[in-house]
Amino acid sequence: MMTGDWIDVGALVEIPLRGARTIKAANGEEIAIFRTAGNRLYALVNRCPHKQGHLSQGIVHGEAVTCPLHNWRISLSTGEALGEDEGCVPTIPVRADAGRVLVSRVAMLAMLAAA
Amino acid sequence: MDFQGTGIGAEDRDDASDTVGTQRLVVIGNGMAGCRAVEEILARDPGRFRITIFGAEPHVNYNRIMLSPVLAGEKSFDEIVINDAAWYADNGIDLVAGDPVVAIDRAARTVTANSGRTVGYDRLLIATGSDPFIIPVPGKDLPGVISFRDMKDVDAMLAAADRGGDAVVIGGGLLGLEAAHGLSLRGMKVTVLHLMPTLMERQLDEAAGWLLKTELERRGQTILTGADTAAIVGEGQVEGVALKDGRTIPASLVVMAVGIRPSTALAREAGLAVGRGIQVDDHMVTSDPAILAVGECVEHDGQVYGLVAPLWEMCRALADGLVAEPSGYRGSVTSTKLKVSGIDVFSAGDFSGGDGAEDIVLRDAARGVYKRLVLREDKVVGAVLYGDTADGSWYFDLLRKGDDVSSIRDLIIFGQAFAQGGGQADPKAAVAALSDDAEICGCNGVSKGKVVAAIQAGACSLDAVRATCKASASCGSCTGLVETILALALGDEVESGPKTICPCSSFTHGDVRREIVAQELRSIPEVMQKLHWTTPDGCSSCRPALNYYLLCAWPGDYVDDQQSRFVNERLHANIQKDGTYSVVPRMWGGLTNPRELRAIADVVEKYDAPMVKVTGGQRLDIFGIRKEDLPAVWADLNAAGMVSGHAYGKALRTVKTCVGSEWCRFGTQDSTGLGVKAEKMSWGSWMPHKFKIAVSGCPRNCAEATIKDFGVICVDSGYELHVGGNGGIKLRGTDLLCKVATEQQALDHIAAFIQLYREEAWYLERTAPWIERVGIDHVRRRIVEDVVGREALTARFLFSQSFSQDDPWAARAAGKHREQHAHLGEFRPLEILAAEGAR
Numbered sequence: 003m004m005t006g007d008w009i010d011v012g013a014l015v016e017i018p019l020r021g022a023r024t025i026k027a028a029n030g031e032e033i034a035i036f037r038t039a040g041n042r043l044y045a046l047v048n049r050c051p052h053k054q055g056h057l058s059q060g061i062v063h064g065e066a067v068t069c070p071l072h073n074w075r076i077s078l079s080t081g082e083a084l085g086e087d088e089g090c091v092p093t094i095p096v097r098a099d100a101g102r103v104l105v106s107r108v109a110m111l112a113m114l115a116a117a
Numbered sequence: 118m119d120f121q122g123t124g125i126g127a128e129d130r131d132d133a134s135d136t137v138g139t140q141r142l143v144v145i146g147n148g149m150a151g152c153r154a155v156e157e158i159l160a161r162d163p164g165r166f167r168i169t170i171f172g173a174e175p176h177v178n179y180n181r182i183m184l185s186p187v188l189a190g191e192k193s194f195d196e197i198v199i200n201d202a203a204w205y206a207d208n209g210i211d212l213v214a215g216d217p218v219v220a221i222d223r224a225a226r227t228v229t230a231n232s233g234r235t236v237g238y239d240r241l242l243i244a245t246g247s248d249p250f251i252i253p254v255p256g257k258d259l260p261g262v263i264s265f266r267d268m269k270d271v272d273a274m275l276a277a278a279d280r281g282g283d284a285v286v287i288g289g290g291l292l293g294l295e296a297a298h299g300l301s302l303r304g305m306k307v308t309v310l311h312l313m314p315t316l317m318e319r320q321l322d323e324a325a326g327w328l329l330k331t332e333l334e335r336r337g338q339t340i341l342t343g344a345d346t347a348a349i350v351g352e353g354q355v356e357g358v359a360l361k362d363g364r365t366i367p368a369s370l371v372v373m374a375v376g377i378r379p380s381t382a383l384a385r386e387a388g389l390a391v392g393r394g395i396q397v398d399d400h401m402v403t404s405d406p407a408i409l410a411v412g413e414c415v416e417h418d419g420q421v422y423g424l425v426a427p428l429w430e431m432c433r434a435l436a437d438g439l440v441a442e443p444s445g446y447r448g449s450v451t452s453t454k455l456k457v458s459g460i461d462v463f464s465a466g467d468f469s470g471g472d473g474a475e476d477i478v479l480r481d482a483a484r485g486v487y488k489r490l491v492l493r494e495d496k497v498v499g500a501v502l503y504g505d506t507a508d509g510s511w512y513f514d515l516l517r518k519g520d521d522v523s524s525i526r527d528l529i530i531f532g533q534a535f536a537q538g539g540g541q542a543d544p545k546a547a548v549a550a551l552s553d554d555a556e557i558c559g560c561n562g563v564s565k566g567k568v569v570a571a572i573q574a575g576a577c578s579l580d581a582v583r584a585t586c587k588a589s590a591s592c593g594s595c596t597g598l599v600e601t602i603l604a605l606a607l608g609d610e611v612e613s614g615p616k617t618i619c620p621c622s623s624f625t626h627g628d629v630r631r632e633i634v635a636q637e638l639r640s641i642p643e644v645m646q647k648l649h650w651t652t653p654d655g656c657s658s659c660r661p662a663l664n665y666y667l668l669c670a671w672p673g674d675y676v677d678d679q680q681s682r683f684v685n686e687r688l689h690a691n692i693q694k695d696g697t698y699s700v701v702p703r704m705w706g707g708l709t710n711p712r713e714l715r716a717i718a719d720v721v722e723k724y725d726a727p728m729v730k731v732t733g734g735q736r737l738d739i740f741g742i743r744k745e746d747l748p749a750v751w752a753d754l755n756a757a758g759m760v761s762g763h764a765y766g767k768a769l770r771t772v773k774t775c776v777g778s779e780w781c782r783f784g785t786q787d788s789t790g791l792g793v794k795a796e797k798m799s800w801g802s803w804m805p806h807k808f809k810i811a812v813s814g815c816p817r818n819c820a821e822a823t824i825k826d827f828g829v830i831c832v833d834s835g836y837e838l839h840v841g842g843n844g845g846i847k848l849r850g851t852d853l854l855c856k857v858a859t860e861q862q863a864l865d866h867i868a869a870f871i872q873l874y875r876e877e878a879w880y881l882e883r884t885a886p887w888i889e890r891v892g893i894d895h896v897r898r899r900i901v902e903d904v905v906g907r908e909a910l911t912a913r914f915l916f917s918q919s920f921s922q923d924d925p926w927a928a929r930a931a932g933k934h935r936e937q938h939a940h941l942g943e944f945r946p947l948e949i950l951a952a953e954g955a956r
């Protein structure tokens with residue numbers, strides 16, 4: 003594992019199954035890290051493509067999260083709105099290793115640069 | 118990676134051989150992989166090597182996976198030996214058992230064992246397996262704390278079981294559960310501590326994990342999930358395990374089965390390339406061309422394995438590369454089975470879903486079966502089977518081959534026999550082909566002929582079929598079949614059935630509520646299993662509903678599922694469009710005082726709240742609080758005696774009052790006082806939707822009681838009780854329920870009405886549409902006419918309130934669910950760049 007490419011942002015047990023936690027970036031932007039019932043990790047920029055709702059606060063089901071503000075369903079793997087709605091939120095590579103949560107450094111830097 | 122060709126070639130090799138025509142092969146590790154590799158080599162070229170095997174254990178090679186049946190008393194050690202002493206002798210193998218190798222000298226090409234014995238090699242094979250991972254807690258070295266890896270551990274467990282008493286197994290994975298099973302069969306009282314929320318979470322999804330836990334509990338084991346070990350306690354001998362939550366579980370034996378680590382110390386000291394395991398190429402050659410490695414101790418292509426199937430494939434590639442045509446190992450796909458008698462569990466591949474993945478779920482509650490297949494691009498990528506694993510190997514085969522299964526997509530979940538039998542790929546055709554006396558509904562014994570007869574007699578919808586012949590009216594597992602019969606009989610004329618709770622289920626809200634009570638279902642996974650949910654973990658519509666129904670059915674017993682709550686109820690505050698929250702403390706009956714007002718004013722200033730507003734519900738709303746600050750805000754409000762106003766909840770909101778007889782010249786009764794009493798009685802209760810009460814002191818009705826869920830209008834002779842009003846989206850005036858004489862009677866009726874609503878309404882149905890649906894007469898009958906029934910409702914409400922009147926804000930202010938108010942971490946790129954520069 004090349005640690006330089008991945009940033010350790012915390013312990014996996016801190017994210018509840020079917021739940022999410024957030025990472026606060028230096029510029030105020032937030033990343034939401036989701037853990038599904040199937041124990042899979044996903045990371046999205048914490049802004050709903052509809053009206054910037056905090057996706058981290060939505061209900062996680064299957065591989066999707068329902069936005070808490072107006073119930074859009076967002077795919078955790080692609081960041082795209084599901085069903086009738088249209089829109090997309092950036093995703094960030096994330097993985098678990100030895101009980102730690104690692105996010106892609108390059109993607110985080112790119113996200114900061116774009117914001 | 119490929120280490121071949123980086124060092125010496127074959128011509129350099131023969132210098133150290135001391136026997137003509139043979140080279141020396143030394144194997145470190147007399148376990149499953151080491152011996153299998155030797156077998157594979159001998160099968161290809163029996164004369165090539167003179168072989169010495171070093172084994173740390175004082176045994177011949179035995180089948181490690183059968184230690185579980187040995188512990189359970191189903192097998193003896195002799196029965197699990199793979200290679201007996203004769204095998205070593207017949208093949209001229211020198212076995213040095215009970216003497217571990219302690220050093221490898223790569224320059225001299227020798228290995229040295231603990232006893233000092235040194236042996237030279239031309240080729241060295243490292244097959245040291247894994248070491249159990251011991252969690253570094255105080256007390257881990259106490260006598261009585263063991264792992265589960267070899268025969269010595271089994272002997273220690275058997276000795277402990279002879280003495281009886283309590284055993285704790287730390288780790289609810291495959292190994293831990295097999296240890297727990299064996300110990301409990303041997304008469305010990307076993308508790309399994311598992312850090313994660315569900316058992317075997319790496320092999321099973323939540324639904325199967327729940328079924329497994331239920332079955333093990335039924336067999337008498339105690340399973341504690343989310344249990345984090347703080348220390349192992351005892352004086353000179355283990356006496357118990359202390360958890361981080363403060364509990365201590367007594368134990369005279371503690372088995373740690375939390376995981377394994379490749380055993381790489383020897384290789385690392387010898388300077389071989391080691392990552393998570395000893396790194397090998399496709400021919401199991403390490404970074405030193407004279408040294409090979411195989412089994413659990415290796416890392417191939419970034420992967421390490423903890424099961425035997427990959428070893429067999431590795432050993433084949435190793436032998437091919439060493440003495441025959443190199444074939445190359447390409448990694449393994451693995452499947453898991455739990456070896457606990459009477460519990461069938463199978464899992465394979467990737468069942469966590471993901472990109473474009475499609476779930477097929479089959480639940481058969483009566484047989485305790487759960488099957489889930491995950492397909493991606495028409496291929497099976499994962500499978501979890503519980504209760505019926507007969508088709509596990511078929512699914513695993515489809516998975517490994519990557520077969521396109523689109524032609525059997527509709528039937529695949531029923532298994533190989535059904536999906537491939539008779540070429541009936543169309544489920545409609547399969548149903549059409551059923552004979553008239555084929556049983557459709559097992560619960561009510563209804564044949565296909567009876568269903569067809571009911572339809573021909575006019576039952577044109579699922580509901581009508583249920584009502585007339587009872588097919589699919591009980592557990593519902595045959596709903597799909599009945600729908601197919603309806604479609605076959607009527608074509609397009611099928612009337613759509615009643616609205617189901619959500620697309621995850623074929624049950625209506627009413628069905629679900631009834632079955633939770635009738636079948637005593639006590640958790641969300643249990644409801645989903647017994648009522649045949651078609652998704653593994655529901656959706657954002659059904660989960661909050663199920664959470665509420667269970668909470669209502671089992672007060673004091675059911676543990677709320679935070680992940681099934683809408684954000685407002687999870688955070689006990691209303692989310693705003695900018696992601697901040699509003700905070701509304703309770704002001705009983707709309708009354709307040711200087712201390713409360715001062716505390717609110719202080720909070721507004723201290724947290725820079727951009728706005729504070731008088732609400733339409735007679736209290737104050739503080740806006741713009743960040744989720745991180747909520748606990749501190751609540752602590753400040755608590756300090757002034759205020760509790761949550763539940764302005765965010767499907768719960769009692771406000772009790773609006775007018776000034777009443779105490780001040781008003783028209784007031785007939787103390788409406789303010791009654792309002793405060795009603796609010797003190799009802800606050801904190803979870804309900805199908807929000808619930809508002811108002812009490813007006815006279816028919817002028819200044820508190821707008823006739824558009825509330827429950828409205829009281831005071832008159833000279835008593836209290837008029839009104840129900841089912843709504844001032845919201847669709848205006849509805851209340852219906853008069855009855856008139857009572859005393860304040861206490863009014864309170865008793867409020868409690869009974871709320872409880873009836875809590876028990877009968879559907880989730881997210883306010884009292885107005887609920888009463889329109891069931892009729893005011895029904896409500897009057899239950900509450901006014903049936904006095905005994907009313908008293909029982911009131912008692913049930915007060916009982917459930919005894920568990921729900923703890924202020925949720927106080928708990929949060931004291932640190933409960935801290936994680937919901939804090940970020941997991943922060944990302945400051947400048948610091949990271951600086952740290953990297955410093956490296």
Ligand code: SRM
Pocket residue numbers: 691692693699701730731732733734735736738764770771773809824825842843844845846847883
């Ligand atoms: C704050 C307040 C407006 C105000 O500033 O006065 C308010 C604010 C909201 N109302 Fe209301 N309602 C408020 C009194 C009312 C009233 C008046 C009353 O209670 O006397 C009504 C009509 C009466 C009724 O409920 O029958 C009312 C009918 C609604 C409705 C429609 C309900 C319906 O059944 O038709 C909604 C939408 C819903 O619940 O789905 C709603 C939803 C909302 C929500 C929760 C919208 C949302 O989901 O975020 C607003 C939350 C703002 C916040 O963050 O606090 N609010 N809302 C009032 C809070 C009262 C309190 O102290 O708790």
Ligand SMILES: Cc1cc2nc3c(=O)[nH]c(=O)nc-3n(C[C@H](O)[C@H](O)[C@H](O)COP(=O)(O)OP(=O)(O)OC[C@H]3O[C@@H](n4cnc5c(N)ncnc54)[C@H](O)[C@@H]3O)c2cc1C
Pocket residue numbers: 145146147148149150151171172173174181182183184185216217218219244245246247265266267292295380383411412413414422423424425426428454456
């Ligand atoms: C209780 C139990 C149940 C299991 N059930 C299953 C199952 O159902 N299905 C499945 O696929 N897998 C199962 N496994 C896993 C399976 O047993 C292992 O994957 C397999 O044994 C690994 O083989 P190995 O040769 O790499 O390691 P091992 O079989 O552990 O062999 C390594 C040997 O090397 C020895 N050794 C280590 N260091 C030295 C040294 N320095 N000098 C000399 N000798 C040394 C060790 O003492 C050991 O005997 C189970 C394991 C256990 C413990």
Ligand code: SF4
Pocket residue numbers: none
């Ligand atoms: S009336 Fe509409 S905008 Fe105003 S508080 Fe209620 S929900 Fe929000």
Ligand code: FES
Pocket residue numbers: 050051052053054055069070071072073074
């Ligand atoms: S902001 Fe997410 S649905 Fe509207």
